[in-house]
Amino acid sequence: MTDDQEDYLAGPVPEPDAEASPAERAHAKTFAELVDKALAGRTPAAMSADDRALVEVATVIRAASGEVELPVARQRAAIEDALRQVIGAGGPAASGAAIVPLPRARRWAPWAIAGASSLVAVAALALLWLRGPRVAPQLAPAAPVAARVPATWRSRPADALVGRITVERAGDAATRIDTIFADRLDGYRERRLAVVEGGKP
Amino acid sequence: MKYLLLAFAIALAACAADRATPPPPAASSPTHLTEPGDAIDQRLMVALSQAKNLHHKAKVFMSEGDMPSAIASVREILTLEFPAGAPEAEDVRDDARALLGKLLVGQGQLDEAMRVVQEGIAGSQRESFFVANLYTVTGEIHEARAQQLDGGDAAAKARAIDEKHAAIEAFDRSNQIDIALQKQLSEHP
Numbered sequence: 001m002t003d004d005q006e007d008y009l010a011g012p013v014p015e016p017d018a019e020a021s022p023a024e025r026a027h028a029k030t031f032a033e034l035v036d037k038a039l040a041g042r043t044p045a046a047m048s049a050d051d052r053a054l055v056e057v058a059t060v061i062r063a064a065s066g067e068v069e070l071p072v073a074r075q076r077a078a079i080e081d082a083l084r085q086v087i088g089a090g091g092p093a094a095s096g097a098a099i100v101p102l103p104r105a106r107r108w109a110p111w112a113i114a115g116a117s118s119l120v121a122v123a124a125l126a127l128l129w130l131r132g133p134r135v136a137p138q139l140a141p142a143a144p145v146a147a148r149v150p151a152t153w154r155s156r157p158a159d160a161l162v163g164r165i166t167v168e169r170a171g172d173a174a175t176r177i178d179t180i181f182a183d184r185l186d187g188y189r190e191r192r193l194a195v196v197e198g199g200k201p
Numbered sequence: 202m203k204y205l206l207l208a209f210a211i212a213l214a215a216c217a218a219d220r221a222t223p224p225p226p227a228a229s230s231p232t233h234l235t236e237p238g239d240a241i242d243q244r245l246m247v248a249l250s251q252a253k254n255l256h257h258k259a260k261v262f263m264s265e266g267d268m269p270s271a272i273a274s275v276r277e278i279l280t281l282e283f284p285a286g287a288p289e290a291e292d293v294r295d296d297a298r299a300l301l302g303k304l305l306v307g308q309g310q311l312d313e314a315m316r317v318v319q320e321g322i323a324g325s326q327r328e329s330f331f332v333a334n335l336y337t338v339t340g341e342i343h344e345a346r347a348q349q350l351d352g353g354d355a356a357a358k359a360r361a362i363d364e365k366h367a368a369i370e371a372f373d374r375s376n377q378i379d380i381a382l383q384k385q386l387s388e389h390p
Contacts, residue, residue, distance in 0.1 A: 155239045157288040157329060160386055164379045165334040170341070171303040173275075173296040174256040180289060181249045188241045 152187040239286070248283045252293045255281075259300075268308055275301045288327075295321050295331035302338040306345050315342050328378045336375035343368035 014021075020028070031054060037043060038055045039062065047055070070078070158180045169175075255278045262271035278297040283290030298321035305314035318339050325332045343364045350361035 149237060149240060153240055154237065155241055155245055155284065155287045155289060157327070158292045159330050159382055162292075162330055164383060165330050165337070167337055167341075170334050170337050171300050173300040174253075174260050176296055177249070177253045177256050177293060180293070181246075181253045184241050184249055184289065185246060188243075188246050191241060 149191070150187075152183075153191040154187070155184075158183075242284065244282075244284045245287055245289060248281050248287075249289065249293070251281050252278050252297070256297075256300075263304075268304060272301060272304050272308070275304065291325055291327070292329060292331045295325060295329070295335055299331070299334045299338045302335075302342060306338075306342055311342055311346055311349070315339070318342065328382065330379065330382060333375040333378035333382070336371045336378065340368040340371035340375065343371060 014024075031051065034044070034047065034051055034055060035058045038059060043055070158176075161179060161183050162176050165176075255274050259271040259274035262268070262274060275297050279294055279301075281293075283293075298317050302314040302318040305311070305317065318335050321335045322332060322339070325335075347361040347364035347368065350357040350364060353361075
């Protein structure tokens with residue numbers, strides 16, 4: 001940094017309407033040329049830290065105005081570099097743009113997920129394919145299981161209901177058939193009502 | 202990305218295969234509950250109802266002294282159709298045969314009465330109080346025969362004694378069945 005610059009930066013802040021000093025004019029001219037070169041893509045390789053900071057500020061201000069646009073060739077180069085990074089077909093060497101290469105683990109993650117998913121799907125297919133035909137023959141011969149229903153819902157001998165038939169009542173079949181009919185009707189109604197109400201048949 | 206799509210397609214195929222697998226028929230499932238074949242159904246109730254009405258019809262005829270019509274009504278019970286294998290069918294028919302035998306005895310048709318009762322005993326698949334009752338009626342028929350023979354000559358009296366012995370055997374057989382059944386019912390009610 002020169003003495004003029006040091007004076008300029010270290011000196012008092014001039015009044016807004018004050019006349020620019022020759023040093024200020026020279027410095028402004030130099031900086032203007034530097035900014036023009038930077039915007040034109042001809043940034044000098046070496047410059048002072050203060051000038052570099054000012055150039056960066058000028059670049060940011062211009063970029064924020066939305067009028068900065070990369071040349072078509074550089075746009076294409078940047079897009080191609082990005083695509084190569086994603087599919088892993090090439091390195092960033094083709095372009096000097098500041099594209100950060102993906103880490104090796106991130107590059108293989110989609111392959112690992114896809115491979116694992118494919119294996120799971122193939123395993124599921126194989127399981128269904130192999131298990132399907134075996135289950136049916138095992139179940140086919142099995143007889144249907146009858147629901148456990150109360151004894152009163154079933155057709156059964158009437159001995160327990162009628163009891164021993166004495167000699168005196170040997171011909172009293174009408175009374176016995178009344179008893180049997182009433183008992184079976186109770187069971188029949190219970191069963192039908194249970195079916196209607198959602199119980200077992 | 203294309204591999205992810207491939208994996209998704211394979212997974213979809215697996216799901217489709219699962220869905221396409223036809224479910225096993227309900228009857229083959231070990232947990233399938235079906236209505237038992239011996240459940241009381243409408244056919245059994247209809248047959249019992251008909252038997253009940255025919256018995257009461259016969260009772261009315263008997264009260265009027267119209268024994269032939271009463272016998273015809275009881276005979277009709279023997280033609281009723283019950284569900285196959287229903288135990289009630291055998292019980293109701295045996296009971297009707299017992300009543301029919303008594304009615305025929307009352308009409309003096311002892312041989313026909315014996316035939317009706319013996320058919321019932323021979324056709325029964327199991328021992329029951331109704332079969333025991335048939336043996337009781339058999340004994341009564343033998344008694345009736347013995348009474349008819351008692352007024353005859355010596356040969357008839359000798360046959361009467363045989364009939365009385367046959368009656369005793371029939372009553373004994375009836376008692377044996379009753380005792381065995383009562384014991385069975387007391388052990389397994």
